[in-house]
Amino acid sequence: MTFAVNRMELRAGAWAVGLWCALGGGLVSAWGQSAPPVPPSSSGGGTTLQRIQASGVVLIGHRESSLPMSYVADGVPMGYSVDVCQHIAQALGRHLKLRDVRTTYRMVTSSTRFDAIEKGEVDLECGSTTNTAARRQRVAFTIPHFIASSRIVVLSAKPYERIEDLEGKVLASTTGTTNIDSLAREAANKSVRVRIEPAKDHAEGFGWVVSGKADGFAMDDVLLFGLRASHSRPEDLKVIGKPMTIEPYAVAFERNNAELKAVVDAELRRLIQTRELHRLYDKWFTQPIPPRGINLSMRMPHLLVDSLKYPSDYVPQ
Numbered sequence: 275m276t277f278a279v280n281r282m283e284l285r286a287g288a289w290a291v292g293l294w295c296a297l298g299g300g301l302v303s304a305w306g307q308s309a310p311p312v313p314p315s316s317s318g319g320g321t322t323l324q325r326i327q328a329s330g331v332v333l334i335g336h337r338e339s340s341l342p343m344s345y346v347a348d349g350v351p352m353g354y355s356v357d358v359c360q361h362i363a364q365a366l367g368r369h370l371k372l373r374d375v376r377t378t379y380r381m382v383t384s385s386t387r388f389d390a391i392e393k394g395e396v397d398l399e400c401g402s403t404t405n406t407a408a409r410r411q412r413v414a415f416t417i418p419h420f421i422a423s424s425r426i427v428v429l430s431a432k433p434y435e436r437i438e439d440l441e442g443k444v445l446a447s448t449t450g451t452t453n454i455d456s457l458a459r460e461a462a463n464k465s466v467r468v469r470i471e472p473a474k475d476h477a478e479g480f481g482w483v484v485s486g487k488a489d490g491f492a493m494d495d496v497l498l499f500g501l502r503a504s505h506s507r508p509e510d511l512k513v514i515g516k517p518m519t520i521e522p523y524a525v526a527f528e529r530n531n532a533e534l535k536a537v538v539d540a541e542l543r544r545l546i547q548t549r550e551l552h553r554l555y556d557k558w559f560t561q562p563i564p565p566r567g568i569n570l571s572m573r574m575p576h577l578l579v580d581s582l583k584y585p586s587d588y589v590p591q
Contacts, residue, residue, distance in 0.1 A: 321528060322397050322527065323370065325394065325397070326367075326370060326397065330374060330376060332367075332377050333379075333395065333397045333398070334356065334380070335380050335382040335390050335395075335398065336351040336353070336400055339475060340476060340500075342500050343500075343523065344402060347564040347565035354420070354557075355400040355402065355523070358419050358525065358542075359377075359525055361545060365540070365541035369537045380396050384448050385449055385450040387399045387401065391413050391528060398525050398526075399525065402494060403415075403524065406589070406591060409526070410529075413526040413529050414527055414535055415524035415525065415527075416539060417543065417546075418523055418581060419525070419545075421520060421577045422497070422520075423494065424517065425514065425518065426440075426492045426498075427511055427513050428483060428489060428511070428512060429484075430511055430512045431510070432489070434490065434514055435515070436514060436515050437464055437518075438466055441466050443469075443489035444468070444469045444471060444487070444488045445469070445471070445491070446470070446482050446487075446490070447479060448472070449473065452521065453493050454470065454472060456518050458470055479491040479493065480493075480501045484505070495517070496572070498513050500570060503568045503569075503570055524587065525538065543585050546582050559572040560572065
């Protein structure tokens, strides 16, 4: 989802209540009781479930440098989104009555993640992926497990505090993301002339700022703070500007598969209701994490706190 924050004021409670009202208040009953079990169909419920039933393996698509959501440390995929997907994988195994279910990993990028789902190369895409209307034409999404906002990282030594200060400068963003579009839109709305350079991934765009090739890198704030914290000199970089968008992160998977959709949403609601999701959040955002033991010290955003009171995959855009 991408809301233009400069055009509308979003309050945390209003956002969550808006979701509740949009569904006619039906979310309360969904929250108040555990979702009923979904009986597996004789056919396996579609391509993804058939594949898992036959192999006993759930294919998880992960990212390389989306710390702390989904990244690789010492050759091992890990992160908040990856942990969420591990729980979903086990729920799929229980649903299919498998004695044992295993997970394997495949790295995807911003450009390849949806192709990988459509081709059956991954069953669950577990990264930093925003649920949008355009993307729902290709894949389905779970209930959001994180809500980010798009901002810009720059060198601390530069006198930049807002996008207007970057007039005539070079800004980077990762190709295939909502951020590169929202950056162009925000610059146009503010009548700021910038040159936008697409980076192949977050690490490259961030590296351009460090090296001076770009004056700023626009991306979701949580990823910017993660990149900054993992840099050898975090104090050399700062995240600036008001939020340009609101980005609800969700796990992406096969579209038009009602049985699969019911299982993954039921597991997300269970994680929320039992507060296991909150414990996973604390693990990755308020405690030291691999590989260097950095601590983002990032409390759960108010928008996420409120949205978890009314868990729904409903997104208006």
